[in-house]
Amino acid sequence: MTFGFAPPPQVPPPTSADSAARLGRMLEPAEWASAGIPLLRNPREVVAGLHDRHRPVPSTAIVAVLDVQERVTASASFTELTAAPDGWEFRNALLVHLRRVIPHDLRLRAPVRTAVLLYCREGEPLWTETDGAWMWGLRDACTLHGLRCGAYITLTPDRWQVLGEGRGGRRPKPSTVDKPVTAARRTGAERMETRRTTAARPEAPHTAAPLPAAPNRSMARRTGGGAPEAHRHTAAR
Template identity: 75%
Template sequence: MTVAAPKAPTTDATSRLARTMEPAEWAAAGIPLLRAPREVVTGLHARHRPRPLTAIVAVLGPDDRLTASASFGRGAAQPDGWEFRNALLDQLRRVIPHDLRLRRPVRTAMLLYCREGEEGWTEEDGAWMWALRDACTLHGLRCGAYVTLTPRGWRVHGEERRGRRPAVRLGGPRPVTGGARR
């Protein structure tokens, strides 16, 4: 009888990198365009008043109107798509029932992530993109836009649409987890 040699354990960093998406992969994924990104970003900003390290998951109906949204703090842990996905699922479950019984998704989830730093893509953005795509699949939603909000303004990744306002305000208290809105 032959016993298989145990597999070498993967390092935490290696498994974290497996749960990420590169910008080209995101752009090629066929993510539906936001019809009016400035209106959506401005509306979510006005509703949630996010600070750095705040994520806002929003669900848009078939008409691209906001159906539900929730904001929550990212925490101080290393960027990990698995943990981000679980946080997104938790927030989606709080604000909207799943659409798993439908043959085809009719609602779209998008993510607005507020952070300090430059507006370009980061490894953390890749983890959020992976998390959004996976959470949408598990909740029966279409995967929508991933938008970052920095001190320089907002940017829709994969579409390269952007604007200067609104922008992240630096300073002040950190976000409170679980700010769900309908």
């Protein structure tokens, strides 16, 4: 009688299963365009403001929350490096930084504020799988944080491009005054601390007090009896 072990069932390698699931967590340009993403009134101003505030380098993601007037009320920049882009990982990273800079709006019946994502990378401004994973992550993170899903913008060495809209322009030039910001940063009237510089008032010139007049040696001295005693200068013999 021979004992042996039955061969294990043929199971596809986990890499192929993970790859299929990962591909399902990305959006293509046609899906993004049909999702009803609100258009930015002035994307150039939004891109220039975020670029000047965070100074992104390749592989830097900037998530910003806009109010109804398209003013940036909160923003955060971070670097997310991964060999295989996965929308699930990007969604988790976006949620972590959103929760640090702004409270959620889940109690509202309808979202009021909008989240946009600016991603700096190398290459051409055409759609890539990494862009599709970021789109999926942004849409899911907005749903879980009570925000409207806004534009996804790529920033390449030469230009910026709003994917799904066709609008773009030249890459902004860095300002020579402000310093780069890499940590999460809040902005807005309720979060911005206004620095007020008050000019020092010119002080009145210091005027020296008048010196007391020197006593007149020719004046008479009063003695204890009240009679004046004249100064007598006696020449030495």
